[in-house]
Amino acid sequence: MDETYFTLACLVxxxxxxLALWAFWxxxxxxxxxxxxxxxxAEDPKDHILTYLFAMLIPLFQSNVDDKRxxxxxxxxxxxxxxxxxxxRLHYMNFVFALFGYSIFTVKADAGADTLGPKPTDTWVIISRRSAISDGEMLTGYRLGGLVLADKAK
Known part of the structure; x- marks a missing residue:
């Protein structure tokens, strides 16, 4: 396989x-x-980082893609x-956003009287520049799809 195609595929x-996360946002x-x-x-899921690093390191193993096997x-x-x-649910983790100071939090949300809103058992993912999110806090964010919010707080 030509190295140009391999490099292009890695870049893509x-x-x-x-780009998809930025477009949704x-x-x-x-x-x-x-x-x-x-x-x-609210939880700061640092344990997910290990899985993320594992996934990022897999491409570094020695593989000859010219051989079909x-x-x-x-x-x-x-x-x-x-x-x-x-x-x-690690699709929201992003190296570029982390470089710009964004962190990931998982949050159990209260449904309250909003029957169309989240169920008490739903866990939302919050992408935020905050260092922590307090229990009981009201949080407003842009809904990126599913149960993923981008925190509006600066």
Missing amino acids: LFLAPT SRSVAKNTVRTLRVVK QLSVAIVAFIMVMFLFWHM
Whole structure:
């Protein structure tokens, strides 16, 4: 396989999630799709970082993609990592956003009287520049899709 294609594929796989997250965020800001939650319990899921690092290190293993068998192994490893990210809801983790000071929090939200809102058992993911989120705090953010919010607080 030509190294140019490999480099291009790596670049696309690195940039595509960042551009997608930025596009979801921009669309949510433009449409002012906000959601306010009362935080029941907030956690800083540092244990997810280990999984994230594991997934980031997998591409560094020695693999000869010119051989069909080795290419198959690399594709299976990639699919396993993607499944792991999706199953553990780590699709919101992003290296570029981390460089700009954003952190990830998981938050159990109170449904209150809002029957269309989150259930008490729902866990929301908050992308924020805060260093911590307090239990009982009201939090407003842009809804990026699913149960992911980008904190409006500066």
